[in-house]
Amino acid sequence: MVLVLPSFDIFSSLVKDVVSPTLGLAVKVSGDEEAAAWNLDSVKGQHLVTGAVVVDDMEDAVCDGNVALNGTCNQSTVLNNEAIYVCTGVIDGSKDGVTNCAHTGANDPNPRLSVFLKHSYFIHKLVFYARTGWTTRLQHILVYFDGACVHNVTYNATIVYWNISETSRLQAKNITLRREVFYDDDYYKLVNFCELEIYTCKRKLWGPRCDKPCDVNCAECKDSASKCLECEEGYWGANTCPNNCGQGCESGLCNVTDGTCQCRKQGQHWVSPKCERCSKDYWGANCTHECSKTCTGTDQEGYCDNTTGQCLKGCSAGYWGDNCSTTCGQGCGNTCNAKDGTCDCQVGWKPPRCEGCSKDYWGANCTHECSKTCTGTDQEGYCDNTTGQCLKGCSAGYWGDNCSTTCGQGCGNTCNAKDGTCYCQVGWKPPRCEVPSCTCGGAGCEGDNKYVFSELSRKINVAVGKNSIASTTLKAPKPVSGPACLANNGKTESTMVAIPSSAPECMSTAEGDLKPFWQVDLGEQYVVAGILIEWDNQMKSLFGIRVLLDGKQLYYSEKPMTNPTEVAANDLGQVVKLQREKFQDNKEWDDPLLRICEVEVYTCRPGYYGSDCQGICERPVCENLQICSPLDGSCPQDAPVAELDCSKLIIVAGCFVHVLVVALCILAAKVLPRKKRSGTKPGKHQTDKDQTKSDDENKEDKGDDKGEQSSQGGEEEKEGASSVEEAESQM
Numbered sequence: 001m002v003l004v005l006p007s008f009d010i011f012s013s014l015v016k017d018v019v020s021p022t023l024g025l026a027v028k029v030s031g032d033e034e035a036a037a038w039n040l041d042s043v044k045g046q047h048l049v050t051g052a053v054v055v056d057d058m059e060d061a062v063c064d065g066n067v068a069l070n071g072t073c074n075q076s077t078v079l080n081n082e083a084i085y086v087c088t089g090v091i092d093g094s095k096d097g098v099t100n101c102a103h104t105g106a107n108d109p110n111p112r113l114s115v116f117l118k119h120s121y122f123i124h125k126l127v128f129y130a131r132t133g134w135t136t137r138l139q140h141i142l143v144y145f146d147g148a149c150v151h152n153v154t155y156n157a158t159i160v161y162w163n164i165s166e167t168s169r170l171q172a173k174n175i176t177l178r179r180e181v182f183y184d185d186d187y188y189k190l191v192n193f194c195e196l197e198i199y200t201c202k203r204k205l206w207g208p209r210c211d212k213p214c215d216v217n218c219a220e221c222k223d224s225a226s227k228c229l230e231c232e233e234g235y236w237g238a239n240t241c242p243n244n245c246g247q248g249c250e251s252g253l254c255n256v257t258d259g260t261c262q263c264r265k266q267g268q269h270w271v272s273p274k275c276e277r278c279s280k281d282y283w284g285a286n287c288t289h290e291c292s293k294t295c296t297g298t299d300q301e302g303y304c305d306n307t308t309g310q311c312l313k314g315c316s317a318g319y320w321g322d323n324c325s326t327t328c329g330q331g332c333g334n335t336c337n338a339k340d341g342t343c344d345c346q347v348g349w350k351p352p353r354c355e356g357c358s359k360d361y362w363g364a365n366c367t368h369e370c371s372k373t374c375t376g377t378d379q380e381g382y383c384d385n386t387t388g389q390c391l392k393g394c395s396a397g398y399w400g401d402n403c404s405t406t407c408g409q410g411c412g413n414t415c416n417a418k419d420g421t422c423y424c425q426v427g428w429k430p431p432r433c434e435v436p437s438c439t440c441g442g443a444g445c446e447g448d449n450k451y452v453f454s455e456l457s458r459k460i461n462v463a464v465g466k467n468s469i470a471s472t473t474l475k476a477p478k479p480v481s482g483p484a485c486l487a488n489n490g491k492t493e494s495t496m497v498a499i500p501s502s503a504p505e506c507m508s509t510a511e512g513d514l515k516p517f518w519q520v521d522l523g524e525q526y527v528v529a530g531i532l533i534e535w536d537n538q539m540k541s542l543f544g545i546r547v548l549l550d551g552k553q554l555y556y557s558e559k560p561m562t563n564p565t566e567v568a569a570n571d572l573g574q575v576v577k578l579q580r581e582k583f584q585d586n587k588e589w590d591d592p593l594l595r596i597c598e599v600e601v602y603t604c605r606p607g608y609y610g611s612d613c614q615g616i617c618e619r620p621v622c623e624n625l626q627i628c629s630p631l632d633g634s635c636p637q638d639a640p641v642a643e644l645d646c647s648k649l650i651i652v653a654g655c656f657v658h659v660l661v662v663a664l665c666i667l668a669a670k671v672l673p674r675k676k677r678s679g680t681k682p683g684k685h686q687t688d689k690d691q692t693k694s695d696d697e698n699k700e701d702k703g704d705d706k707g708e709q710s711s712q713g714g715e716e717e718k719e720g721a722s723s724v725e726e727a728e729s730q731m
Contacts, residue, residue, distance in 0.1 A: 067117050068175070068198040069093055075191065076112040077105035087113050090196045097132035097158070101194035111191040113177045119229040120146075120173040120222065121200035122208060126162040128153065129195035137192045140181045145172035169208050171222070203230075217241035231256040248275030248287060278306040294324040314338050329354035331366060357385035373403040393417050408433035423614040430618055430633060458613035459529060463576070463601035464490040468520040472510035474593070481508035487596040488520050506536045506597040509580075516594045519577035526603040527630040530612045531567040531576060536595035539563075544581045545594075549573035556581075570611040570631060576601050609633040 089100030201210035231241035245254035248270030249261035280302035295311035315324035328336035331349025348366035359381035394403035407415035410428025509516035607620035617628035622635035
């Protein structure tokens with residue numbers, strides 16, 4: 001910036017003895033005119049070399065740090081001791097020329113005002129702001145840098161600038177202003193003005209021209225880049241401010257000399273005075289985590305690493321891990337390794353950490369050994385470590401959760417490993433075949449109510465003649481199918497025949513039916529004990545077929561089935577359905593057809609129960625005169641027949657038939673065991689054999705009497721068999 005004013009020779013005589021030619025002075029004056037300025041860099045003789053003032057633009061760009069602002073100061077006296085006249089008013093940034101102007105006392109013989117800077121700086125420029133109406137009181141102010149007089153303000157103006165040339169700049173920390181002479185119109189030697197600005201380099205620059213950068217951690221420096229006057233926030237130390245303030249310092253700031261600071265609070269625990277690390281009981285980035293209570297250590301040395309929380313001196317007994325926060329296994333005893341938790345396990349516990357039972361033990365303390373009758377493997381184990389329940393079932397002959405109960409002696413190989421029930425061999429009492437039943441004809445039979453119908457078929461086909469349907473039926477001109485009912489008409493060993501032969505006896509679904517089915521409605525619900533399916537001999541692919549009872553799948557053939565196919569069951573239902581799901585070679589009409597000759601659906605006769613009617617009820621006629629359940633052989637809990645209301649004719653007839661059936665069954669049970677057999681049939685009790693042998697031994701002694709008794713016994717047996725058949729026909 002350049003300001004040009006007319007030359008005034010008069011000023012050369014006023015300043016030649018005051019201002020050193022090596023100091024640059026630019027004075028902005030005002031009177032009746034606007035402010036003017038002169039360059040006094042070269043004062044020669046009595047004359048001013050030029051009337052132009054040149055202020056380098058670079059100076060404004062890099063030398064704008066007013067280091068006096070809000071600094072500290074003092075003065076020799078204060079006019080009338082009034083607060084509005086103290087020195088702080090000249091370094092508060094206010095430039096209105098009215099309020100907060102420094103003013104020494106009227107009778108002060110050596111009036112003085114000093115400003116103390118934070119550091120020693122290269123001073124580039126001073127700016128004085130006069131008190132309104134008293135510009136003359138700037139005249140004859142002497143400027144001292146650290147006690148040495150360097151300048152005399154010789155002119156008065158509202159604002160006076162002193163720009164110090166690059167070659168003449170000095171360093172100073174304390175700036176003192178004195179006034180030793182009167183101005184012509186003033187009555188006292190006073191220091192009285194309103195603002196002082198002292199300029200040096202911008203932050204992070206130094207040197208006479210402010211063109212050298214400070215070290216990266218320096219906010220201000222002098223003499224060299226590494227001589228920091230001020231550190232950047234968060235750093236401290238001599239020269240280059242090499243140290244970081246402690247992580248726990250409030251606002252991240254610390255003393256630039258020694259790094260001390262005020263530690264943060266709010267749940268954080270730092271060690272004063274530098275707040276660089278956590279206190280002995282805490283760890284983490286903000287020292288908010290407490291060391292584990294299971295760390296060992298001392299109050300002097302601490303308990304855990306302040307960064308990671310890792311215990312310094314190991315763990316208390318029973319704990320392991322870096323932070324000693326993991327409990328040792330229950331089976332460790334006192335052998336737990338504090339680093340990895342491994343132990344020398346006590347008996348029954350699983351290594352390496354003894355946290356659970358080994359494969360052969362179970363229970364809260366792994367003190368119970370798995371049952372020797374559990375099946376399993378060394379890899380998978382034998383029983384559940386908590387309950388002791390066998391994982392893979394029981395060895396043959398045992399049952400129960402722990403496979404600790406022996407199956408009944410009469411079970412054979414039919415023992416259920418879950419509940420111990422069996423299909424009892426002849427002579428044993430269901431459901432678990434643990435107790436021998438009475439052998440008819442032997443001792444103690446009189447008090448036993450076990451009835452055996454060994455001469456009667458156990459199953460009844462309830463599908464014959466019932467309503468049946470099919471998804472489709474095969475039509476001419478290929479070999480044709482009869483209607484769906486041909487599959488449950490009671491005739492077997494038939495096949496489809498080609499037109500115009502006689503009518504077929506088997507049925508088939510039609511070509512193009514990708515999900516063919518056939519089903520029969522039994523008319524009411526039965527306990528289905530088994531299903532027998534006879535396929536047509538032209539059906540080649542016997543697989544991919546589902547057998548359903550009321551929508552519940554009983555059987556599915558992944559592999560080819562035998563013909564006929566037997567399906568085991570013991571379920572309550574009404575609708576039996578066969579449905580084909582897939583096929584392989586779709587050649588002409590062979591597949592995926594359902595080609596059925598007969599379907600037989602069995603339920604058990606009274607006195608039998610279970611799959612394929614293998615179970616024999618303990619009491620076919622229960623105490624309440626009800627028939628035993630065909631599902632499980634149990635007695636229904638319905639009210640006895642005697643309590644039924646038989647007032648109406650139809651009920652009377654029903655009750656009569658029911659009682660007649662029961663009577664005939666009882667008669668048959670008592671008569672049949674006495675029948676003499678020429679040989680032993682499968683299923684016959686051992687006591688029958690013994691009785692026959694005994695009869696043979698006594699035959700010679702008893703002679704004709706024995707023959708008569710045998711004849712009478714035969715007639716009684718025929719009577720009994722006739723009674724049973726009659727009873728069953730009534731059912």
